Amino acid sequence: MKILLLAGAAGFFGTVLRFGVVRTVNHALPGFPWGTLTVNVAGAFLAGFLFVLCRAKFQHYEAFFPVLFIGFLGGFTTFSAFALESVRYYFDAQYAKFFWNIVLQNGMGLLAAGGGLLLGRLFFCR
Numbered sequence: 461m462k463i464l465l466l467a468g469a470a471g472f473f474g475t476v477l478r479f480g481v482v483r484t485v486n487h488a489l490p491g492f493p494w495g496t497l498t499v500n501v502a503g504a505f506l507a508g509f510l511f512v513l514c515r516a517k518f519q520h521y522e523a524f525f526p527v528l529f530i531g532f533l534g535g536f537t538t539f540s541a542f543a544l545e546s547v548r549y550y551f552d553a554q555y556a557k558f559f560w561n562i563v564l565q566n567g568m569g570l571l572a573a574g575g576g577l578l579l580g581r582l583f584f585c586r
Contacts, residue, residue: 463523467531474535482541492557493545496538497564503537504569508576516584 481502482495489495507529514525542565549558 463526466524466527470527470531471535474532474537478536478538482538493541493561496541496545497561497568500537500539500542500565501568501572503533505572505576506536507533508573508578509580510576512577512580512584516580 478499481499485495485498486493510528510533514521514528542561546558546561546565549555549561
């Protein structure tokens with residue numbers, strides 16, 4: 461029960477941070493869901509980096525990993541917004557935005573997660 465409550469609290473903070481980032485980025489760069497892309501790519505990078513950090517330095521606290529990964533990062537990133545934005549572009553016949561949203565979200569997300577893992581290994585697995 462403690463982990464569940466902590467994950468919920470961490471999710472609250474991740475969600476509040478996501479709201480602020482998405483709103484700020486979309487206001488500065490209108491016309492494409494740059495805010496969603498920003499939080500998803502940043503979250504993918506953090507997931508990769510923090511995975512290595514937690515495994516290397518905080519293995520004794522593995523029971524608390526869901527607080528960070530499911531709670532905070534789950535609240536910070538958003539697959540549902542990405543999916544909805546993509547489908548709306550498709551239904552509105554904005555095929556270029558539909559295509560680029562899918563390519564950028566997935567491509568940059570995978571590269572960011574891989575980059576986070578590599579950077580984490582560079583710092584913590586010597």
